Each structure stands twice: as structure tokens, then as C-alpha cells.
Amino acid sequence: MLHVIYIRRTGSETMTLIDKEIAIEAKNLKKYFPLQAGLFASLFKKSENKFVHAVDDVSFAIKKGETFGLVGESGCGKSTTGYLILQIEKLTAGSIYFRGVDVVTLSKEALKEVRKDLQIIFQNPYESMSPRFSILDIVAEPLRLLNILDDENEIMQKVLEELTDVGLIPAEDFLDRFPHELSGGQRQRVSIARAFTLNPTFIVADEPVSMLDVSIRVGILKTMQELSRKHGTAFLFITHDLALARTMCDRIAVMYLGRIVEQGPTEEIIHTPLHPYTKALIAAVPSPDPDARRTEELPIIGEVPSGIDIASGCRFHPRCIYAIEKCKEIDPHLEQVKKDHKVACIRYKEINEIK
Amino acid sequence: MTLLEIKNLKTYYDTRAGVVKAVDDVSIKLQKGEVIGLAGESGCGKTTTNLSAMRMIQNPGKIVGGEILFDATSLLNGQEIEELEELQLNPRNILNLKEEQMRRIRGNQISMIFQGAMNALNPVHRVGNQVHEVLKIHEPDHDPAEGWERVLDIFETVGIDSSRARDYPHQLSGGMKQRALIAMALISHPEVVIADEPVTALDVIVQAQVLKATKELQKTFNLSMIMITHDLSVISEICETLAIMYAGKIVEYGPLRNVFKESLHPYTKALINAFPSIIGPKKELEDIGGAPPDLRNPPTGCRFHPRCPKVMPICSKKVPINTPVKDGYVACHLYQEDRK
Numbered sequence: 001m002l003h004v005i006y007i008r009r010t011g012s013e014t015m016t017l018i019d020k021e022i023a024i025e026a027k028n029l030k031k032y033f034p035l036q037a038g039l040f041a042s043l044f045k046k047s048e049n050k051f052v053h054a055v056d057d058v059s060f061a062i063k064k065g066e067t068f069g070l071v072g073e074s075g076c077g078k079s080t081t082g083y084l085i086l087q088i089e090k091l092t093a094g095s096i097y098f099r100g101v102d103v104v105t106l107s108k109e110a111l112k113e114v115r116k117d118l119q120i121i122f123q124n125p126y127e128s129m130s131p132r133f134s135i136l137d138i139v140a141e142p143l144r145l146l147n148i149l150d151d152e153n154e155i156m157q158k159v160l161e162e163l164t165d166v167g168l169i170p171a172e173d174f175l176d177r178f179p180h181e182l183s184g185g186q187r188q189r190v191s192i193a194r195a196f197t198l199n200p201t202f203i204v205a206d207e208p209v210s211m212l213d214v215s216i217r218v219g220i221l222k223t224m225q226e227l228s229r230k231h232g233t234a235f236l237f238i239t240h241d242l243a244l245a246r247t248m249c250d251r252i253a254v255m256y257l258g259r260i261v262e263q264g265p266t267e268e269i270i271h272t273p274l275h276p277y278t279k280a281l282i283a284a285v286p287s288p289d290p291d292a293r294r295t296e297e298l299p300i301i302g303e304v305p306s307g308i309d310i311a312s313g314c315r316f317h318p319r320c321i322y323a324i325e326k327c328k329e330i331d332p333h334l335e336q337v338k339k340d341h342k343v344a345c346i347r348y349k350e351i352n353e354i355k
Numbered sequence: 356m357t358l359l360e361i362k363n364l365k366t367y368y369d370t371r372a373g374v375v376k377a378v379d380d381v382s383i384k385l386q387k388g389e390v391i392g393l394a395g396e397s398g399c400g401k402t403t404t405n406l407s408a409m410r411m412i413q414n415p416g417k418i419v420g421g422e423i424l425f426d427a428t429s430l431l432n433g434q435e436i437e438e439l440e441e442l443q444l445n446p447r448n449i450l451n452l453k454e455e456q457m458r459r460i461r462g463n464q465i466s467m468i469f470q471g472a473m474n475a476l477n478p479v480h481r482v483g484n485q486v487h488e489v490l491k492i493h494e495p496d497h498d499p500a501e502g503w504e505r506v507l508d509i510f511e512t513v514g515i516d517s518s519r520a521r522d523y524p525h526q527l528s529g530g531m532k533q534r535a536l537i538a539m540a541l542i543s544h545p546e547v548v549i550a551d552e553p554v555t556a557l558d559v560i561v562q563a564q565v566l567k568a569t570k571e572l573q574k575t576f577n578l579s580m581i582m583i584t585h586d587l588s589v590i591s592e593i594c595e596t597l598a599i600m601y602a603g604k605i606v607e608y609g610p611l612r613n614v615f616k617e618s619l620h621p622y623t624k625a626l627i628n629a630f631p632s633i634i635g636p637k638k639e640l641e642d643i644g645g646a647p648p649d650l651r652n653p654p655t656g657c658r659f660h661p662r663c664p665k666v667m668p669i670c671s672k673k674v675p676i677n678t679p680v681k682d683g684y685v686a687c688h689l690y691q692e693d694r695k
Contacts, residue, residue, distance in 0.1 A: 073558040183646055213396040214585065215643040218629045222642055240558065243588075243631040247640055270633060284563035285633045286588035290611050292634045293592055298563055303528050 022097075023234035024118075024202050025061040029084050029094035031077070032056075035308065052307045054080045056258035058094075059334075062202070067228065067235040069249030069266065071242055071281070073304055077258040078238045079123075082204040085236065086118050087111060098202075116146055119195040121224075123207040125187035129179050135190055136175040139163065142197045162193040165230075166223050185216035189223065196227055203228075204236045209244070221248060242285050246270055251340070254278045257307055257315045260334060264341035274343040274352050276300075276320045314345070322351050358425070358579050359385040359408065359465070359547050365420035366400075366407045373651035377403040377416070379603040383581070385547065390573060390580045392594035392611070394587055394626075396647055400603040401583045405549045408581075409467060410449065410457050422448045425547070427460045463493040466545040468537050470552035475536055476524040482535045483510070483520030489542050509538045512575075514568050530561035537569065541576070550582045554589060566592055587630055591615065596683075599623045602648050602658040609683020619685040622659045657688065665689060 032051035055077040062068040070078040083089040085096055087103065095102045103114050119142075122128035129138050139159045143149045149158065156175070163171035166189040179187055188208060195203050205224065209217040225248070228235055239245050245252050246266055253263040254277065262275040273279045280300035287293070301319045305311070311318050317327040326346060334342040337354070348354070366378040378400040385391055393401045406412050408423055426447050428436060435456065436446045444451040449460065469475040477485055483506050490502045507517035513534045515527075524532055533553065540548055553569065554562040570593050573580060584590055590597060590611075597614040599607045599622065607620040618624045628641040645662040648654055654661050660670035669688050677684040678691055 073560060185646060213647070214587075214626060214629045215396055216646060218640045218642040219644065221640065241631075242559070243633045246633060246637060247631045267637065280560060282633060284559040286563065286566070286586075286592045287632055287634045288588040288591055288615075288627065288630045289632065289634065290591040290615050294563070294567075298560065298567075300560060303530055303561055304558070 021063050022061045023064045023066070024085065025059075025097040026081070026085055027059050027095045027097065029055050029058045029081060029096070030092040031080055031084055031089060032092045050308055053258045053310055054307060055084060056310075058255070058258070058260055060253055060260065060263065062234045062236060064201070064234055065228070065232040066251065067237050067249045069237045069239065069245040069252035070255060071239055071245050071252055072255035073240060073281075075257075075304060075307065076255040077307075078240075078255050079206055081255070082120070082206050082236055082238050086115075086120055086204055088120075112146065116142075116148075116198045117201045118204075119198065119200040119202070120204045120206065121188075121191050121195045121208045124211055125184055125191055126179075126211070128191060129187065129194075131179055133178070134175065135163070135168075135177050135179075135182075138179070138190055139193050139197055142194065146198070148198065158197065159193075162197055163190075165196065165227060166190070166193045167219065168193070183216075184212050185220060188212060188220055192220070192224060192227070196231065196233075199231055200233060202234045202236070204238065206238045207240070208237075210239070210241070224248075242270070242281060254281065257304070257310060259315065259344065260342075261316065261345070262343045263334065264338075268338075268341055272352075274337060274341075274348045274354075275316075275345050276322050276351065277316050322347055356387045357384050358387050359383075359581075360424040361404065361408055361421070362424060363421040364404065364407055364418065364423065366403050366412055366416060366418050368416045370415055370651070375650045376603050376653060377650060378407060379653075380421075381600075381603075381605055382421075383598060383605070383608075385579050385581060387579055388577045389596060390578075390582060390594045391596045391598060392590035393581060393583045393598050393600060394585065394590050395600035396585060398647055398650070399600040400650075401600050402551055404600075405467075405551060405581060405583055408549065409461055409465060410452075410454075411461070418450060421450075423450050425449050425460075425465065427452075427464055430459045430464065431456060459493070462489055462545075463543045464545055465547045465549065466540040466543065468540045468548060468550040468553045470555055476532055478524050480523075481521050482524055482527065482532075483507070483522075486510075486520075486535065486539045486542055489539055493543050505542065506538075509542045510535075513538045513541070513572065514564075528561075529557055530565055533557060533561075533565050534568065537565075537572070541572065541578075544576070546579065548578050548580045550580060552584050553582070555584065555586065562589075569593065587627065588632075599626065602653055603650055604658060604686065605677075606659065606687065607683070607685045608677075609681065609685075613681055613683060617681075619680060619690060620659075620687045621663050621665050621689075625662075625664075657686075 031054045033054055035050040058081055070081060072078050084091050091104060095104055098114060136159055139162055140155045143155050149155050160171045163174055168174045168189050209220050237248050249266050252266050252269050253260045256277050262278045273282055280298055283298055299321050313328040313330055314332050317323040330346050332344040332346045334344045336342055361383040364378055364381045368375040368377055381404055395401050407418050412418060424447050428446055439446045439451060487502055487506045490497055507520055510517045510520050515531050515534050554565050557565060582594055594611055597611045598605050601622050607614055607623045625643040629643060631640060643662055648658060656671040656673050657675050660666050667688060675686045675688045677686050
């Protein structure tokens with residue numbers, strides 16, 4: 001058990017009630033990766049310290065049993081955010097509240113305890129498991145590592161259960177096989193079994209199906225949905241594919257260069273996006289229906305800039321078709337538009353004709 | 356006018372573990388100005404089909420049957436044509452040509468846009484020079500200064516600022532690299548362009564931009580294209596004709612709208628239902644179940660039968676023939692007369 005004081009630090013040190021509905025909450029997450037100058041440059045030039053602003057002030061709360069989607073283009077910081085929440089990457093600043101405790105402040109031992117409830121499914125099923133481990137060992141690893149079960153028979157029973165749950169049937173046939181003997185889809189099922197072994201309350205799914213073929217995908221997604229319903233697991237679903245996010249997520253947040261620019265219920269974001277970037281992103285998604293071919297010009301300029309020298313004011317303004325002088329000065333913050341729908345744009349009212 | 360015809364093509368890989376029948380009796384007819392989409396999952400043989408058309412299959416792969424008809428006789432001299440005719444070989448079947456003769460066609464009259472903006476370019480040469488190389492090989496007598504002008508021109512055409520021609524690949528963004536590859540495929544004014552997953556590795560917005568550019572270029576030059584992709588939504592943005600491949604065979608072929616809206620083959624239907632869409636009401640995705648077969652030992656009869664929801668006794672016994680339907684065909688026993 002954890003013995004910690006239930007205090008939440010929100011700016012000033014005030015005690016607030018723990019929201020029983022919230023599975024995990026991220027507050028003002030920041031991650032700056034320092035850029036190393038080459039040896040030659042560091043010898044002869046006095047270089048200023050430069051940083052890649054991978055994640056820059058990101059906050060959100062995920063409810064129990066909810067699937068929260070994080071979408072954006074590559075390099076927008078969505079995976080890094082997932083890693084930060086699980087403390088796989090060290091934060092530059094920010095807090096992560098889990099059961100009312102800021103897990104960032106926890107000691108290594110206490111963190112190990114918390115991690116039983118926080119799991120991850122990685123993107124690449126070809127690289128995320130040791131080739132020398134049998135499937136039994138891979139799925140049993142969390143049980144052994146955290147001394148949950150000692151008895152090998154019990155461990156095996158548990159593993160068999162998990163493998164059956166993810167659709168690897170008959171489970172006995174898989175125990176002694178090795179990852180290379182399995183197809184990509186089967187491997188990803190093993191990853192899911194591994195993530196669910198400890199019955200966690202929260203799982204980060206980092207592009208779990210982007211490496212898989214379409215006909216395999218649906219099965220995996222359905223398995224994830226079933227398990228999350230069965231165990232009430234909350235998901236942070238990271239994906240670049242908005243159409244996929246739509247089928248999986250209850251709410252989504254759209255990220256651009258390390259910031260959340262819009263956040264809200266999935267269908268609302270898809271049908272009435274407010275931020276110019278979200279609009280462009282949705283307009284860019286190709287549709288499989290030949291009657292819905294795109295004809296108009298995409299409402300966006302150019303390509304994603306690097307995260308090193310970020311534009312002043314709104315970081316999207318150099319690519320925004322609605323940008324005005326003021327956008328170069330004001331750095332917009334997420335503003336509540338409707339219940340649960342937030343947007344970071346100073347002109348959202350004008351461009352969407354909201355009174 | 357049929358420009359390129361792939362006829363009953365069979366390409367097998369002879370591996371130690373057995374013969375992989377990657378492409379098994381595939382036929383495609385490409386008309387002038389037509390864009391054919393070839394869709395299917397990985398391992399279904401779509402890339403092998405197109406590499407065969409370019410005669411770029413490498414060991415242990417081998418074209419074991421069929422013809423690839425493309426009129427490249429303008430690139431052969433009279434003597435070479437006579438030689439072929441003496442051997443009673445059709446000079447229009449490019450499988451009959453010598454490798455040296457094929458090299459004159461490849462990259463010149465039939466060219467390819469490769470996938471992987473990330474590693475299809477040579478990192479140590481300027482992109483402009485890499486595009487210029489195509490001219491140096493296929494038009495050895497051209498004036499270098501004039502050639503360089505043409506490189507700059509084609510850069511502008513595909514949407515890269517011509518000042519970037521002297522950049523190295525690492526200085527370009529993913530979208531620009533993909534555009535440079537398109538420039539490379541188009542500079543020799545090819546008759547046929549084969550695009551292998553040209554936008555797969557790109558982000559949605561860049562993908563939409565590159566697709567749009569490709570569509571415009573296709574119209575401007577009236578290009579005839581075969582576009583390979585696993586992503587049906589990319590295909591429906593650009594193609595007029597759609598071929599669905601499964602386990603080394605084309606299972607359904609026809610005009611895009613017919614195949615999409617009135618799909619006949621159970622695999623086509625399943626594939627379309629497995630695709631999430633952002634437009635229209637939210638739909639429940641349907642699981643096809645199972646996995647594509649091992650092509651060393653494909654299922655007997657129809658190769659889709661173990662996964663097919665409408666399987667009948669005949670499906671495991673007899674290979675379905677291509678049954679003609681509206682402007683296309685379908686290979687499924689459901690639509691054949693003798694299904695009892």
C-alpha cells in the first residue's frame with residue numbers, strides 16, 4: 001500500500017478534493033530536450049543553449065474507463081507526452097496526479113508500486129519484446145518482476161487466462177513459442193496481454209495498430225475495447241490517424257508543436273472543429289468513399305517547422321490562413337468554449353462565427 | 356489504347372522453405388491516361404506485380420509465366436528487332452528483351468516512384484544531381500547546362516523551389532523528398548509511371564499536399580499510372596480503376612465507384628468495412644478475422660475461403676475464374692453459374 005498524504009499542489013498549496021472520476025491527470029507537462037552542439041562548435045563558439053520544445057505546457061485529465069485520444073502529426077510531442085506520464089522520460093516540469101498523488105515526487109520504490117497500475121502498449125510489436133523470451137516469459141514478466149505471484153503454476157494459469165482474453169487460442173500452444181514465430185498481429189496481442197496482466201487502471205497505447213495491416217487492425221482494436229470495458233481501464237490512445245481516433249476515443253486532444261490546441265468530445269471535434277489547425281487536419285484525412293473526394297485547397301500553409309525556434313505568439317500562426325498581426329504577439333491558452341470543449345485560438349469566435 | 360498489359364503473370368520466389376507464389380496469374384491492362392489502383396494487404400503481391408513489370412525481380416524471385424506487353428520498339432534498333440523475330444519472340448513482350456535493352460526502357464519509358472522518402476535518395480549526392488542522373492543515363496548526348504535547366508524546371512513542376520536543387524536530402528523535409536522522387540520519375544517523360552506507396556510514410560497534411568500534386572501532374576502530362584497502396588482512402592482520391600489483390604491474385608477489378616459502392620467479392624466488402632472514415636456517421640468497424648495465408652502453401656480453391664463469411668463447399672475445391680461484371684471482373688464462386 002501507498003502511504004502518502006493526499007495533497008494537490010495547484011499553484012498555491014491548497015488542499016482540493018480528489019475527483020473520484022479521474023483516473024489520471026497531467027498538469028503543465030513540459031519536456032525540453034537539450035540540443036548538443038558538436039565538439040568543434042562548442043570549442044570555438046560560445047553557443048547558447050538550445051532546446052527542442054517537445055512538450056510545452058500540456059494538461060489534461062482522463063476519466064476512469066475513458067479512452068482519451070492524443071492526435072497530431074509526427075513530431076508534435078504526442079508520444080513524448082505518453083512517455084512522460086509513465087515516467088519513461090523525465091519531465092522538465094509539471095505534475096502527474098494519480099490517485100491524488102503527484103507521481104513525479106515519488107521515490108523509486110514508491111514509483112514501482114504505482115507502476116503496477118500504469119502500463120503501456122508500444123507501437124512496434126517487432127521491437128517491443130525480447131526475442132529470447134518465450135511468450136510465457138513475456139506475459140509473466142510483470143508478475144515476476146513485481147513479485148505479484150511466486151508460484152509458477154499460478155503464474156502460468158494467469159498467463160493462460162490473459163492470452164485467452166486477447167484471442168490467442170488455444171493459449172497453451174503459444175506459451176513456449178518465441179516472438180519470431182508469431183505474426184505482427186499476434187505479437188501485438190501478446191503486448192496487450194502483457195499490458196493487462198496486472199489489471200492496470202490506466203494504459204498508454206502508443207500507435208498500437210499503425211504497423212499492422214488493415215484486416216488485422218480491427219480485431220486488435222476490438223480486443224482492446226472489450227478488455228477496457230471488462231476491466232474499466234482508462235486509455236491514452238496516441239495516434240496520427242484521426243479516422244482511427246474517431247472509432248476508438250471518447251474525447252480527443254489535438255496537439256501541434258508540443259501544445260494541445262483543441263480538446264473535446266470526439267464527434268464534436270470531428271464535426272465542428274474550432275481551431276484552424278484541427279480544421280486543416282480533418283480536411284487532410286483522405287476518405288475511402290469515392291463520392292467524398294477532396295476538392296478544395298487545404299486550409300493550411302507549408303509544412304511543420306522544427307520545434308527548436310518556435311514562432312512567437314501563437315506557434316501555429318506562420319501556417320495559419322486566418323493569422324493576423326495580433327497572433328504574432330499573443331500566445332493563446334486553452335479556453336473553455338462549451339462544456340468539455342476547449343480551444344487555444346484568439347480568433348476562434350470570429351472564424352467560426354460564434355457569438 | 357492499351358499501353359501496358361500484364362498478362363497471366365506468375366512470379367514465384369524459390370526459397371529454401373518452399374516456393375512462394377507471390378503473384379499467381381495476374382492480368383492488368385493499363386490504358387493511356389488511366390490511373391489504376393492496386394490495393395491489398397502486405398504480402399498480397401502488389402509490389403511483386405509491379406517489380407515484375409519493371410523486370411526488377413531479384414533472386415530468389417523469378418517470373419515463371421505470363422507476358423508483359425509494352426511497345427518499346429522505338430528504343431530498339433532494326434537489327435535487334437529482327438533478332439527477336441528470328442527467334443520467334445515478340446519484341447513487344449519486354450520479358451523477351453536482354454537486360455541491356457531493358458535498361459534503356461526502365462526509368463525512361465516506364466519509371467517508378469518509390470516509397471520511403473526517408474531512404475530512397477542517396478544521402479551524399481545533391482538531390483538535383485540525382486534527378487539529373489536520369490538524363491545522363493537515358494540521353495547521353497544532352498547538353499549538361501540544358502539538362503540542369505530541365506532539372507530546375509521539373510523541381511518547380513512538382514512543387515519544390517528550384518533553389519533547393521543543390522541541397523542534400525537531409526536538408527529537405529519528408530514531403531519535399533517525396534516530391535524529388537516524383538521529379539526523378541517524371542524527368543524523362545515516361546509513358547507509364549508505377550508508384551509504390553508514394554505517400555505512405557508521410558503525415559496526413561503533407562500526404563494530402565503530395566497527393567494533390569500527383570493528381571495535378573497526372574492530368575497535366577496525361578500520365579498512365581499504376582498506384583500501389585494498402586490504403587484504400589488514398590486510392591479513392593486519385594484512381595479511376597481499382598484492382599483488389601489477395602494472396603497473389605486479383606479478386607476484383609473494375610471502375611473505382613463500382614468496386615467501392617457495389618463491391619461483389621466478400622474480401623473487398625470486408626476490406627472496405629475495416630476502414631475507419633472521418634466523414635458521415637460513425638460506423639462500427641468489422642473484423643475480417645484470421646490472417647492472410649502463407650503463400651508457400653496457399654489454401655486450395657479460392658484463397659480467401661478460410662476467412663470468407665460466405666464460404667460454400669465448392670470454394671475449397673475449385674479455383675474461381677474471373678467472372679465478367681459491369682466493366683470489370685470478380686473472382687468468386689458466388690457469381691459463377693456452376694456454384695452448385
